[in-house]
Amino acid sequence: MKKKSLKLSNLYLLLVFFLLYAPILYLIFYSFNEGGTMNEFTGFTWEHYGAVFEDTRLIRIALDTLRIALLSSLFATTIGTLGAIGIYFVRKYKAQQALLSMNNILLVSPDVIIGASFLILFTVVGFRLGFLSVLLSHIAFSIPIVVLMVLPKLQEMNDAMITAARDLGANSWQVLTKIILPSITPGILAGFFMAFTYSLDDFAVTFFVTGNGFSTLSVEIYSRARQGVSLEINALSTLLFLVALFLVIGYYFIQRNQQSKKLLTKNQARVVSTR
Amino acid sequence: MSQAIIEFKEVTKKYGEETVLKNINFSIEKGLFYTLLGPSGCGKSTILNIIAGFTDTTQGEVKLNQKSAENLPPNKRKINTVFQDYALFPHMNVFENVAFGLKIKKMDKNKVKEKVKEALRMVQLENYETREIVEMSGGQRQRVAIARALINEPDVLLLDEPLSALDLKLRTDMQYELRELQQRLGITFIYVTHDQEEALAMSDEIFVMKAGEIVQSGTPVDIYDEPINRYVADFIGESNILKGQMVEDYRVAFGGNVFECVDGGMKPEEVVDVAIRPEDLVLVPENKGCINVKIDTQLFRGVHYEIIAYDAEGNEWMVHSTHKAEVGKQVALQFESYDMHIMRIGETEKEFDERIEAYTEEGNR
Numbered sequence: 001m002k003k004k005s006l007k008l009s010n011l012y013l014l015l016v017f018f019l020l021y022a023p024i025l026y027l028i029f030y031s032f033n034e035g036g037t038m039n040e041f042t043g044f045t046w047e048h049y050g051a052v053f054e055d056t057r058l059i060r061i062a063l064d065t066l067r068i069a070l071l072s073s074l075f076a077t078t079i080g081t082l083g084a085i086g087i088y089f090v091r092k093y094k095a096q097q098a099l100l101s102m103n104n105i106l107l108v109s110p111d112v113i114i115g116a117s118f119l120i121l122f123t124v125v126g127f128r129l130g131f132l133s134v135l136l137s138h139i140a141f142s143i144p145i146v147v148l149m150v151l152p153k154l155q156e157m158n159d160a161m162i163t164a165a166r167d168l169g170a171n172s173w174q175v176l177t178k179i180i181l182p183s184i185t186p187g188i189l190a191g192f193f194m195a196f197t198y199s200l201d202d203f204a205v206t207f208f209v210t211g212n213g214f215s216t217l218s219v220e221i222y223s224r225a226r227q228g229v230s231l232e233i234n235a236l237s238t239l240l241f242l243v244a245l246f247l248v249i250g251y252y253f254i255q256r257n258q259q260s261k262k263l264l265t266k267n268q269a270r271v272v273s274t275r
Numbered sequence: 276m277s278q279a280i281i282e283f284k285e286v287t288k289k290y291g292e293e294t295v296l297k298n299i300n301f302s303i304e305k306g307l308f309y310t311l312l313g314p315s316g317c318g319k320s321t322i323l324n325i326i327a328g329f330t331d332t333t334q335g336e337v338k339l340n341q342k343s344a345e346n347l348p349p350n351k352r353k354i355n356t357v358f359q360d361y362a363l364f365p366h367m368n369v370f371e372n373v374a375f376g377l378k379i380k381k382m383d384k385n386k387v388k389e390k391v392k393e394a395l396r397m398v399q400l401e402n403y404e405t406r407e408i409v410e411m412s413g414g415q416r417q418r419v420a421i422a423r424a425l426i427n428e429p430d431v432l433l434l435d436e437p438l439s440a441l442d443l444k445l446r447t448d449m450q451y452e453l454r455e456l457q458q459r460l461g462i463t464f465i466y467v468t469h470d471q472e473e474a475l476a477m478s479d480e481i482f483v484m485k486a487g488e489i490v491q492s493g494t495p496v497d498i499y500d501e502p503i504n505r506y507v508a509d510f511i512g513e514s515n516i517l518k519g520q521m522v523e524d525y526r527v528a529f530g531g532n533v534f535e536c537v538d539g540g541m542k543p544e545e546v547v548d549v550a551i552r553p554e555d556l557v558l559v560p561e562n563k564g565c566i567n568v569k570i571d572t573q574l575f576r577g578v579h580y581e582i583i584a585y586d587a588e589g590n591e592w593m594v595h596s597t598h599k600a601e602v603g604k605q606v607a608l609q610f611e612s613y614d615m616h617i618m619r620i621g622e623t624e625k626e627f628d629e630r631i632e633a634y635t636e637e638g639n640r
């Protein structure tokens with residue numbers, strides 16, 4: 001009886017995952033199609049991948065996207081970490097909650113609204129749309145993510161450590177660099193990864209604030225897909241999917257590393273207590 | 276008399292409406308072991324925080340080495356702290372933890388190595404340098420915390436209930452070690468605890484605290500033998516405390532009898548508390564002692580039997596005896612006049628000292 005129900009639930013899970021991954025697999029499958037369309041598989045070819053690597057415009061855009069992602073996540077991580085530390089040390093509980101809520105509102109508000117408001121802001125101020133405008137908006141929407149990843153690590157931290165460091169003669173800067181930052185490094189890394197992936201695949205905000213002559217991959221794929229189906233896009237999407245996969249695997253290993261460290265700590269604590 | 280290195284003058288501390296410390300006065304001399312003793316929430320940790328510089332005062336003056344400590348940040352004070360939960364840095368190993376204070380001062384690397392080695396030897400943790408904090412047991416972490424605090428060569432070491440997380444055996448061992456360490460280094464220790472046994476065992480001087488005030492201060496023997504009121508008598512050790520009435524100086528009535536005692540200076544007919552330590556009571560056959568009692572219960576405590584008995588008036592008596600008693604039996608309690616300690620109700624420490632001085636002078640005449 002139990003075995004049967006287990007099988008059913010497994011089957012259900014398989015179905016769900018099949019439905020989720022089917023479009024992507026379909027897309028990847030046809031990226032190797034010799035024929036120019038997705039109607040019929042006529043034969044295997046690498047030709048679309050070749051086309052991607054020959055398309056200098058596309059490669060430039062891919063590099064731009066990476067540049068934006070890397071820069072924006074670096075800036076956002078720095079600003080967001082300092083922001084989280086700031087929020088953590090706000091003494092009044094109400095003020096702290098208010099600040100945190102304002103952070104969360106940015107996180108849940110629709111990208112379209114954020115994008116549109118950035119567009120309005122940039123045009124009102126007279127800022128030229130392009131690389132900088134995209135970078136600035138990416139930094140802006142990544143900061144709340146970083147804050148949210150870093151804050152729990154701060155709350156996990158033992159405050160007495162800060163008192164102890166000051167007691168031993170450390171000034172505020174030394175407390176920050178030698179005690180607080182090392183304690184919250186996992187949170188900072190997680191925040192960086194999240195900000196990086198968010199920036200990499202952002203479409204809505206970027207779509208609003210890119211000007212002429214500058215584009216990111218998501219916007220480029222969108223506009224090319226509208227012009228007509230080319231299997232080059234399939235090839236490009238496959239490559240992007242692989243990048244995302246690697247990112248997820250990388251993040252998984254970082255987390256597993258930390259968890260095994262924690263587990264180690266727990267085990268040792270147990271050994272100590274049974275001694 | 277050596278100079279006071281810490282002085283509190285009429286120090287008051289309020290958190291909002293709540294007064295945590297009320298008019299605290301004391302001075303701390305170099306090289307002694309002080310204990311702030313009191314139940315949790317009595318303000319003893321607040322005093323520690325004020326000394327360390329983590330908390331400011333609402334009123335009053337704090338002097339360190341005869342200079343006002345106002346606006347002197349913690350890192351400018353020659354005072355270090357051992358925290359209750361040790362507050363070790365988990366991302367550093369033992370060496371880095373202990374060396375932290377010196378590295379902050381940018382001391383030469385070889386010198387740091389030497390000093391850390393010495394500090395670890397002092398707390399009997401030689402060759403533990405490369406261990407991670409998570410690999411250490413509670414007692415070892417405690418030692419690391421002490422070494423880390425001592426490496427800065429402070430004038431005063433503050434210890435905030437440092438032994439409370441350890442088991443009983445380890446706690447007793449550490450009491451000896453702390454006392455020994457303090458005497459060897461000659462550094463002033465200020466120790467905060469709610470454990471009266473710890474306080475009695477280690478201190479040169481104890482400050483007994485209650486609800487933000489210092490109730491009594493003195494050597495462990497003074498405080499144990501001459502508690503000024505019911506609170507101190509009850510908090511320090513076990514006590515039988517009975518209501519009594521002074522007949523005249525050196526004569527007190529309680530339990531239906533009048534006894535010779537060694538206390539005086541009260542008004543005639545004054546109602547007082549009479550305290551007798553359970554270990555001062557001796558069980559003797561009925562009608563052969565001072566008060567007849569009936570034995571109610573008996574507990575074996577290892578070192579002694581703890582016997583609870585009731586007298587004819589219904590007062591409860593606790594007796595510590597190495598001899599077994601028989602439950603339900605009528606016996607008598609024997610005690611001497613100097614076993615009785617008489618306390619005036621509501622007397623402050625100052626009045627207590629003045630009275631003791633006055634009547635001993637009178638007695639000497």
